[in-house]
Amino acid sequence: MTHKFDVVVIGAGAAGLFCAGVAGQRGLKVLLLDHSEKVAEKIRISGGGRCNFTNRDVTPANFLSDNPHFCRSALSRYTPQDFIALLQRYGIAFHEKHKGQLFCDRSAEDVINLLLAECDAGGVTRWQPCSVKNIVKQASSPDDTCASSYQIHSDRGLIEAPQVVIATGGLSIPKIGATDFGYRIATQFGLRLVAPRAALVPLTFDGADWAPFAELSGLALPVLMETAPSDATPKQRKKAVVFAEDLLFTHRGLSGPAVLQISSYWREGQSVRMNLAPGQDLPAALLRAKASSKKLIANELASVVPSRLADAWVGNDPALQRPISDVPDKTLQMLAARLSDWQITPTGTEGYKKAEVTAGGVDTRDLSSQTLESRQPGLYFIGEVVDVTGWLGGYNFQWAWSSAFACAQALVKPDVTD
Ligand code: FDA
Numbered sequence: 001m002t003h004k005f006d007v008v009v010i011g012a013g014a015a016g017l018f019c020a021g022v023a024g025q026r027g028l029k030v031l032l033l034d035h036s037e038k039v040a041e042k043i044r045i046s047g048g049g050r051c052n053f054t055n056r057d058v059t060p061a062n063f064l065s066d067n068p069h070f071c072r073s074a075l076s077r078y079t080p081q082d083f084i085a086l087l088q089r090y091g092i093a094f095h096e097k098h099k100g101q102l103f104c105d106r107s108a109e110d111v112i113n114l115l116l117a118e119c120d121a122g123g124v125t126r127w128q129p130c131s132v133k134n135i136v137k138q139a140s141s142p143d144d145t146c147a148s149s150y151q152i153h154s155d156r157g158l159i160e161a162p163q164v165v166i167a168t169g170g171l172s173i174p175k176i177g178a179t180d181f182g183y184r185i186a187t188q189f190g191l192r193l194v195a196p197r198a199a200l201v202p203l204t205f206d207g208a209d210w211a212p213f214a215e216l217s218g219l220a221l222p223v224l225m226e227t228a229p230s231d232a233t234p235k236q237r238k239k240a241v242v243f244a245e246d247l248l249f250t251h252r253g254l255s256g257p258a259v260l261q262i263s264s265y266w267r268e269g270q271s272v273r274m275n276l277a278p279g280q281d282l283p284a285a286l287l288r289a290k291a292s293s294k295k296l297i298a299n300e301l302a303s304v305v306p307s308r309l310a311d312a313w314v315g316n317d318p319a320l321q322r323p324i325s326d327v328p329d330k331t332l333q334m335l336a337a338r339l340s341d342w343q344i345t346p347t348g349t350e351g352y353k354k355a356e357v358t359a360g361g362v363d364t365r366d367l368s369s370q371t372l373e374s375r376q377p378g379l380y381f382i383g384e385v386v387d388v389t390g391w392l393g394g395y396n397f398q399w400a401w402s403s404a405f406a407c408a409q410a411l412v413k414p415d416v417t418d
Contacts, residue, residue, distance in 0.1 A: 005031040005125070007163040007411050008152055010132060010181070012039040014400035015383025016167030017115035022408035024122020031159060032119065033130040036177040040112045042169070045176070046397070051108035053087070054080040054401070055394035056100035061241075063399065064264055064389045066194050070364040071388045071399060074372070078405035080398055090114045101393045131155045135164065135185060137376070150378065162414050165380040165407055170358025171196055178352070182362065182385035189376040192363035194387040198355035199264035202255035203272065203346040210344070212315045216249035219308050223247040224275040225258045227265040230343050241265075244278065253346065260392050263349060264359055271345040277304045282336035286324065290332060294323045297335070305339065313339065357396055359389040371410035372403055382407045 009020045012034035020032040038044075043051055055062070058080050060072045084102070087094060092114065093105035104110050119126065133153040138160075152159040168182040183193055205213075225247070228240035248256030254272075262272055282304065289300045297320050301310035314320040319331060349355070362381045367373070372380045382403040390396040 001157060003031070003157060003159045005029050005159065005161045006413055007031070007165060008033065008150070008159055008161045009165040009167055010034075010152075011167035011169060011383075011385075012036075012126065012128060013167060013169050013383065014040060014043055014115075014397055015169075015404040016165070017112075017119060018401055019165055019167060019382055019404035019408045020124045020126075021115060021118030021122050022405055023411050024119060024124040026122075026408065026411070026413075028122075028411055028413050030122065030124045031127065031161070032124050033127040033132070033154065033156075034177075035129055035131045035179070037129045039126075039128060040115065041176040042173070043108050043112050043115075043397075046108055047103050049108055050103040050105075051111050052097070052101050052103050052394040052397070053094070053111055054083050054102050054398045056080055056096065056102065058395060058398050062391045062393075062395045064199075064359055065364060065387050067364045067387075070367075070369045071402070073369045074402040074406040075398070077409075078402040080394075082405075083398070083401050086118075087111075087114065090117070099393060127154075127156055132181070135188070137189070148378065163378045163380065163411050165382060165411075166385060167381075167383050167404070168385055170361060170384040171352045172198065172355040172358050174352060178358075182381065185379075186362045186366075186374070186381065186385075189374065189379055191366040191374050191376065194360040194363050196358045196360040198349050198352050199359035199389055200260045200356035200392055201263045201349040201351070201354055202250060202253060203259055203263055203266065204253040204348045204350060205344065206347050210253075212312045213249060216308055216312055217251045219249045219306055220246050220256060221276065221306055221309065222278060223258050224278045225262045226273055227262060228273075229267075229270040230273055231270075247274065247276075252350070257392055260356065264357075264389060264391070266346065266349075268348070269345070271343045273341055273343045275340045276309065276342055277339050280304050280340075282340050283333050286332040286336055287329060290324050290327065290329070294325050297322065297324050297327060297332075300324045301335075301339075356392070357384060357389055359387075361385050361387040361389075363387055370406065372407040373410060380407045380411075 006028040009016045009032045012032050020030045024030045063071050092110045094102050136151045149162040150164045166182045226242045228237045243258050243261040245258035246256045247258045298310045298314040366375045372382050383400045
C-alpha cells in the first residue's frame with residue numbers, strides 16, 4: 001500500500017514541527033516523520049533546558065551565509081514578534097535574559113508542547129521513529145497531465161507526495177540524532193553545498209603559546225572579540241563584528257559566549273584576537289602604576305584582569321618578575337598591547353560533539369529565498385540544513401521558525417489526493 005500525502009516533512013525538530021503545523025492548518029494533508037523516537041531533542045536541551053527561542057532584535061546581520069541577504073525575506077515575513085504572539089496565545093511565560101535573548105520561564109518543554117499542539121490543530125500525521133531509505137522522483141507523465149511526485153521508501157512503507165520538505169538540521173550533536181541526510185538528498189538532486197563546519201563551538205589549543213594558560217580552566221572574564229583575523233584585508237576589517245561577551249578558559253582551550261560567537265567566523269590556520277581588558281587604557285594605567293608603586297608587575301596587572309590570568313601572563317619571564325617601577329616603559333607598553341590585542345591560533349574546535357550548530361549547508365544559490373523551494377521543483381529545505389547560521393542568542397531558532405513559515409505558506413494543495 002502506498003501512503004499518499006500532499007507534503008512530507010522529514011525531520012521533526014524546530015523547523016519541521018513548525019512547518020508541518022502551519023501547512024496542516026492551511027488544509028494540506030501532512031506527514032511529519034523523524035528517525036528518532038522523540039521529537040525536538042535539540043529544543044529540549046537548548047538554553048540550559050529553558051530554550052532561548054528567539055531574540056527581540058533580529059536582522060540579517062546576525063546571520064552568516066555565503067549570501068548574507070538570503071535570510072532577509074523569510075525573517076521579515078515571520079518575525080520574533082510573531083513567535084512571541086504565538087507563545088502568548090498558549091500562555092507560555094518567558095523572560096529576557098541578556099541582549100534581547102528570550103527564554104521560557106518554566107521549561108523548553110513548553111515550546112515543544114506548543115509545536116505539537118499546532119501540529120494536532122493541523123491534523124498532521126506523525127511517524128516516529130521512521131527511517132527513510134531513499135527518495136526517488138517520479139517523472140511527470142509524458143503528456144504532462146500528471147504533476148511529478150516523490151516516492152519515499154521508508155521502513156513504514158512507501159510514501160508518495162508531490163512536495164517534500166527536508167528539515168533534518170545539521171551535524172551537531174550526533175548522539176541525539178543529527179545526520180547528514182539533508183546534505184545527501186541535496187547532492188542526490190544536483191544541489192550545491194557550502195562545506196559544513198562546526199560553529200558556535202569551543203576552540204582548542206596546544207603547544208608552547210598555550211602552555212602558560214593550560215592551568216586556567218574555569219576562569220571567566222569579560223572580553224571583546226573581533227571577527228576580523230589578524231591579517232584582515234581593509235574590506236574584512238570594515239565588515240568586522242565585535243562581540244562584548246564573557247570568555248571561559250577550559251581544560252582544552254577557550255569557550256564562553258565570546259568564543260562561541262567567534263568560532264562561527266574562524267577558519268583553520270587563522271588566529272583569534274581579543275581584548276582581555278576592555279574599557280581600560282592599559283598603557284596609561286601601567287605607566288601610572290610605575291610612577292607610584294613598587295609592587296610586582298603581576299600584582300599591578302591583577303587590578304585590571306583576574307589575578308590567575310595576571311600570573312599566567314607574566315609567567316616565568318625574568319624581565320617581568322620585577323617590581324613595576326624597575327620595568328622600562330617600552331616593556332610595559334608591549335605588555336599592555338599584548339593584553340588588549342591578544343592573538344593566538346587555535347589548533348581546532350571541539351567539533352560536532354560540542355557544536356551548537358553547523359555552519360554551511362545547502363547552498364542558497366539553489367534555493368528560493370521566498371519559498372525555500374530548491375531548483376528541484378517540489379523539494380524544499382528549511383532550518384539549519386540551509387547555509388544560514390545565526391549568532392548565539394536565539395537567532396537559530398528564529399531562522400527555524402521563519403524559514404519554516406515561508407515554506408509552509410508556499411506549499412500547495414494538489415487538486416486531487418487519494
Ligand atoms: P533540528 O536539529 O532541531 O531537527 C532536525 C530533526 O531531524 C531532528 O529531530 C532529527 O532527529 C531529525 N533527523 C536527522 N536526520 C534524520 C534522518 N536521516 N531521518 C529522519 N529524521 C532525521 N538555538 C537557539 O536559537 N537558541 C538556543 O537556546 C539554542 N540552544 C542550543 C543548545 C544546544 C546544546 C544545541 C546543540 C543547539 C542549540 N541551538 C539553539 C541551535 C538550535 O537547536 C538549532 O539551530 C535548531 O534546532 C535547528 O532546527 P532544525 O529544525 O533545522 O534542526
